[in-house]
Amino acid sequence: MSDKAQLIIEGKTYEFPTIEGSEKEKAIDINSLRDTTGYITIDSGYKNTGATKSAITFLDGEEGILRYRGYSIEELAEKATFLEVAYLLIYGELPTQVEYEAFEDNIRRHTMVNEDMRKIFEGFPVNAHPMGVLSSLVSAMSAFYPDSYDEKAPDSTELHIIRLLAKLPTIATWSFKKSQGHPVNYPKNELDYCSNFLHMMFALPVEDYKVDPVVSKALNKLLILHADHEQNCSTSTVRLVGSSKANIYSSISAGICALWGPLHGGANQEVIEMLEDIKADGGDVAKYVDMAKNAKTSGFRLFGFGHRVYKNFDPRAKIIKKAADEVLSKLGVNDPVLEIAKGLEEAALHDPYFVSRRLYPNVDFYSGIIYRALGIPTNMFTVMFAIGRLPGWIAQWKEMRTNKEPIGRPRQIYTGATPRDFVPMNER
Numbered sequence: 025m026s027d028k029a030q031l032i033i034e035g036k037t038y039e040f041p042t043i044e045g046s047e048k049e050k051a052i053d054i055n056s057l058r059d060t061t062g063y064i065t066i067d068s069g070y071k072n073t074g075a076t077k078s079a080i081t082f083l084d085g086e087e088g089i090l091r092y093r094g095y096s097i098e099e100l101a102e103k104a105t106f107l108e109v110a111y112l113l114i115y116g117e118l119p120t121q122v123e124y125e126a127f128e129d130n131i132r133r134h135t136m137v138n139e140d141m142r143k144i145f146e147g148f149p150v151n152a153h154p155m156g157v158l159s160s161l162v163s164a165m166s167a168f169y170p171d172s173y174d175e176k177a178p179d180s181t182e183l184h185i186i187r188l189l190a191k192l193p194t195i196a197t198w199s200f201k202k203s204q205g206h207p208v209n210y211p212k213n214e215l216d217y218c219s220n221f222l223h224m225m226f227a228l229p230v231e232d233y234k235v236d237p238v239v240s241k242a243l244n245k246l247l248i249l250h251a252d253h254e255q256n257c258s259t260s261t262v263r264l265v266g267s268s269k270a271n272i273y274s275s276i277s278a279g280i281c282a283l284w285g286p287l288h289g290g291a292n293q294e295v296i297e298m299l300e301d302i303k304a305d306g307g308d309v310a311k312y313v314d315m316a317k318n319a320k321t322s323g324f325r326l327f328g329f330g331h332r333v334y335k336n337f338d339p340r341a342k343i344i345k346k347a348a349d350e351v352l353s354k355l356g357v358n359d360p361v362l363e364i365a366k367g368l369e370e371a372a373l374h375d376p377y378f379v380s381r382r383l384y385p386n387v388d389f390y391s392g393i394i395y396r397a398l399g400i401p402t403n404m405f406t407v408m409f410a411i412g413r414l415p416g417w418i419a420q421w422k423e424m425r426t427n428k429e430p431i432g433r434p435r436q437i438y439t440g441a442t443p444r445d446f447v448p449m450n451e452r
């Protein structure tokens with residue numbers, strides 16, 4: 025690899041250093057570009073622009089590789105618990121037994137939410153989208169923990185990290201309970217993280233609720249698969265908001281808002297609604313593949329397909345597809361949309377339009393089928409993505425702060441009106 029890159033502008037040659045990451049990724053360091061050349065770069069959607077150097081997650085879109093702190097997603101999804109992965113992402117190493125028990129116990133101590141948060145929650149209409157509720161309540165948490173933004177207060181970041189991990193599942197279930205006309209549940213601290221979430225979601229005051237280990241295990245795997253994904257849209261949002269020294273609750277709330285978009289985390293809800301539409305329309309997948317190829321006229325987008333980075337199979341989609349078969353058969357669930365999804369995948373992967381654009385199923389394509397089999401309603405699918413992604417957002421925010429990265433403030437090229445004089449209104 026050359027240690028310098030040359031740029032010739034208006035006949036003059038400029039040199040810029042290059043850097044290489046631990047997985048041999050290469051970059052041109054253009055920190056001095058504008059000062060030395062007067063030029064900036066333009067890169068819509070940041071397709072070629074690295075915002076930072078990070079030691080948390082590595083993914084190779086060409087090879088379909090995903091690793092958290094060097095551990096493969098396949099191994100972690102099979103062998104770890106979600107809290108183990110959360111610890112790994114946030115603190116950099118897999119926990120020892122002692123570290124894990126302390127981490128899990130610390131989280132258990134903070135699963136309850138200030139009762140006044142319920143008053144804020146009660147103000148939402150019953151049909152409020154759970155993602156709007158979640159982002160609002162996470163932002164509201166800063167009001168209950170003012171030391172999270174008080175520059176003069178001793179640093180309590182670690183406690184806020186525990187509070188977020190502990191309380192997000194609790195407040196995430198409130199929307200579902202309200203939509204059912206059921207009372208919310210308090211956490212039960214003898215349960216593990218995933219079982220506690222399921223208990224808060226599905227327990228009723230009139231009978232005992234027993235967590236199905238198959239369901240809890242499936243949820244554990246799904247949360248691990250969503251835990252981090254380097255500089256995706258919502259993570260970049262968390263970093264950017266955090267770079268202004270905004271508190272961690274506001275930064276995470278902003279990440280939840282970005283994740284909600286149908287091109288990002290909101291795709292898992294769109295996928296199920298799309299599959300249901302295809303089923304209602306007779307299940308003719310070839311018709312919908314054609315519509316996706318002519319999106320400009322059909323207005324139809326094949327959600328759950330395509331990815332900014334993966335130009336090969338999204339490794340998470342492979343794992344989720346296999347898990348979907350296993351979980352549905354263990355639960356005795358026969359969901360016709362699973363066959364429609366497989367048919368859609370088969371048709372697309374043999375179609376030149378998708379092959380030439382290297383469009384493969386992404387993490388969102390099959391996840392909703394499992395969530396639905398676990399009893400989770402469609403409008404909560406992106407909330408599940410947020411619960412999974414939370415440790416990744418936290419880890420990336422913490423890394424940005426630890427590395428004292430500067431406030432994010434991109435440049436632009438102005439294309440508007442050139443100087444002109446003000447004209448009084450009666451002369452316009």
Ligand code: SDX
Pocket residue numbers: 069252253255256257286287288289291316317319325326327328329330331332333381383386387388
């Ligand atoms: C996530 O970044 C991450 O890591 C995100 C994520 C994470 O873990 O954080 O992995 C989670 O967000 C997964 C993606 C979920 N979104 C969807 O499933 C929505 C459907 N997919 C797309 O809209 C699209 O593929 C994106 C948004 C995911 C990526 O968009 P890009 O990289 O900007 O690519 P593009 O939109 O420019 O598409 C390139 C071409 C275009 O065709 P041409 O202009 O060349 O003719 O591929 C086409 C697009 O029209 N295309 C599709 C398509 N996705 C892209 N055509 C049909 N169906 C699709 N789904």
